[in-house]
Amino acid sequence: MKPVAFGMTDVGKCRKINQDELLIDETRGLFAVADGMGGHAAGEVASQMAIEALTEAVPDDDGKLAGDPDAAARWLACAFREGNRMICESVMTRGEWRGMGTTIVALLTLGDRVVIGHVGDSRAYLLRDDALQRLTSDHSYVNEQVKLGLLTDDEAQRHPMRNIVTRALGNRTDLEVELRHHDVHPGDVYLLCSDGLNSMLHDEEIAGMLRDNAGNPEQACQALVAAANERGGEDNITVIVLQAPES
Ligand code: CA
Numbered sequence: 001m002k003p004v005a006f007g008m009t010d011v012g013k014c015r016k017i018n019q020d021e022l023l024i025d026e027t028r029g030l031f032a033v034a035d036g037m038g039g040h041a042a043g044e045v046a047s048q049m050a051i052e053a054l055t056e057a058v059p060d061d062d063g064k065l066a067g068d069p070d071a072a073a074r075w076l077a078c079a080f081r082e083g084n085r086m087i088c089e090s091v092m093t094r095g096e097w098r099g100m101g102t103t104i105v106a107l108l109t110l111g112d113r114v115v116i117g118h119v120g121d122s123r124a125y126l127l128r129d130d131a132l133q134r135l136t137s138d139h140s141y142v143n144e145q146v147k148l149g150l151l152t153d154d155e156a157q158r159h160p161m162r163n164i165v166t167r168a169l170g171n172r173t174d175l176e177v178e179l180r181h182h183d184v185h186p187g188d189v190y191l192l193c194s195d196g197l198n199s200m201l202h203d204e205e206i207a208g209m210l211r212d213n214a215g216n217p218e219q220a221c222q223a224l225v226a227a228a229n230e231r232g233g234e235d236n237i238t239v240i241v242l243q244a245p246e247s
Helices: 042-057 069-093 141-147 153-158 203-212 217-230
Strands: 004-010 020-025 030-037 101-110 113-119 123-128 131-134 178-183 189-193 237-243
Touching (some): 004 020, 004 030, 004 217, 020 237, 030 042, 030 237, 042 069, 042 101, 069 113, 069 178, 101 123, 101 189, 113 123, 123 203, 131 203, 189 203, 217 237
Antiparallel strands (some): 004 237, 020 030, 030 101, 113 178, 123 131
């Protein structure tokens, strides 16, 4: 698919700096959102490094990978691991960067398939036939509690420990990447976002805005960011919306 894509990042209403980073590379069909964490500007450094590693590692020509989503998924995992290695090394050279890390969610389009990889709590959603599904499962403390049946989704969204991620680039040298690939249907809408969006809005609200702005990724992004800010904008907000052609 050759999707129409648009992305935005916004500092939100409470933070002084934006530690989120995004990548939109329509030529290679590569899209990503990274959400950095750590003081002394370390969060921005980590999210930038992750995106840089991704840009450099994924091959320009997807011809070889198009027929082989498994090979493409391995490429994506290698790129994430390279970002992880760069961040871990930087932490060792600069004391003030200790504790820095970043989440990442990336989507690679390959003909009529997409490959999605993620680490942490940045998400990928799919709106298909007006129904919204989450394509990623957060690597976070609260999501583990949800999976165990100890918290509801609503409780997790308001929980004081909702920001604790259990997996991130920069945390440890052996990084486990979660990967999936599936077919694209005509009219599919994909959303990549940092938690500054989905911590402020419920999935039904996100679905409503994607439906209301179907066919116009730019308007959809503006509506989502504006709504998260109206709700309080407690964190940096980053969104990428991709629209697959109708036929
Ligand atoms: Ca965040």
